[in-house]
Amino acid sequence: MKMSGNKLPKEYFCRDVLEVAPSLLGKYIIRKNGSSNLKYIINEVEAYRGEEDLACHASKGKTDRNRVMYEQGGLVYVYLIYGIHWMLNIVTGEKNHPQAVLIRGIDKYSGPGRVSQSLMIDKSFYGEDLTRSRRIWIEDNDINAEIKKGPRIGIDYSGSYWSKIPWRFWINGDLL
DNA sequence: AGCAAGATCGGT
DNA sequence: CCGATCTTGCTG
Numbered sequence: 335m336k337m338s339g340n341k342l343p344k345e346y347f348c349r350d351v352l353e354v355a356p357s358l359l360g361k362y363i364i365r366k367n368g369s370s371n372l373k374y375i376i377n378e379v380e381a382y383r384g385e386e387d388l389a390c391h392a393s394k395g396k397t398d399r400n401r402v403m404y405e406q407g408g409l410v411y412v413y414l415i416y417g418i419h420w421m422l423n424i425v426t427g428e429k430n431h432p433q434a435v436l437i438r439g440i441d442k443y444s445g446p447g448r449v450s451q452s453l454m455i456d457k458s459f460y461g462e463d464l465t466r467s468r469r470i471w472i473e474d475n476d477i478n479a480e481i482k483k484g485p486r487i488g489i490d491y492s493g494s495y496w497s498k499i500p501w502r503f504w505i506n507g508d509l510l
Numbered sequence: 511a512g513c514a515a516g517a518t519c520g521g522t
Numbered sequence: 523c524c525g526a527t528c529t530t531g532c533t534g
Contacts, residue, residue, distance in 0.1 A: 380517070389517070399530060417527030419518050436517060447518050488517050 342472045344465045347407030351426040351433035354407070355381040356503040358424070360477030363440055365453045366469050372453060375475070378439030378504040380486045382423075384432060389492035392432035402461050403432035410462040410470070412455060419447030422455050424464065424472075438487070439504065479505040 342361070347354060358376050365372040382390040391400040391413075402411045403425055411423040411434050423434040436446055443452045450456075453470070464471050483500040490497050 382517075391517080394531085397531065413517090414527095414529060415516055416518055417516090417529070421517060423517085438517090445518065486517070491516085 338473070338475045340474045341465065342474060344406075344408050347424065347426050347464070348428060349407070349426065351381045351383045351435060352501070354424075354426045355379045355435045355501070356481050356483075358435060358437075358472070359481055359503060359505045360479060361475050362473040363437070363453070364471050364473060367454055374440035374443070374452070376437060376440055376472075377506075378437075378444070378502070380436040380438055380503070381501040382434050382436065382486075383501070387492075388496045389486060389489035390432065390434075393492075396432075400432065403434050404430055405461075407433075408463060408465045410459045410464060412450070412457060412459050414457070415447075420450040420455050420457070421446050422450045422453065422459075438502070477505070481505055 358379055361376050363374050363376055384390060385392050385395065387393060392403050396404055399413055402409050405425060406429045407426040409425040411425050412420050415421055422437045425434050427433040437449050438446050440449050440452065443449050459470065462470060481503055483503050485498050485500055486502045
């Protein structure tokens with residue numbers, strides 16, 4: 335049975351990030367702001383998983399910035415990078431298992447900075463609950479597309495193992 | 511209190 | 523390839 339248009343519930347996000355990240359491909363991300371109602375399809379994501387992952391912000395333990403990653407799944411983790419771009423992440427997994435999915439691409443907007451710009455994301459979204467918010471959430475959508483994977487982008491500092499592990503997932507938008 | 515670095519992007 | 527631009531986390 336085809337399921338589409340249902341808001342994804344808490345349980346969906348409380349699974350391991352390596353399950354949730356690729357499963358978000360093809361899903362709708364909805365952003366409401368006043369009369370504007372944006373709806374895009376997620377087409378590129380990255381997984382960041384645990385304190386052992388040297389590319390993950392939790393690799394040095396809990397800090398003021400990353401504390402929301404230690405909560406249970408379904409919350410938004412945003413941070414500013416290079417003083418310019420907001421990065422939009424979705425927290426996954428159980429409490430005290432710091433994990434998140436970075437949204438890198440939606441429809442025609444490629445790159446995490448452009449994603450947040452197009453969705454009007456800023457610091458005020460830190461900790462936002464995707465299962466309760468009235469301004470941002472994810473909706474189900476069944477797709478039939480090949481999921482590709484490769485190394486994560488922009489994390490060379492994390493060493494040869496973590497910078498090469500194929501935790502970036504994407505689909506070709508044309509196949510939707 | 512000071513400083514270096516950063517899950518990026520757009521323009522040369 | 524380089525600069526923008528500013529928060530964060532670490533050091534002293």
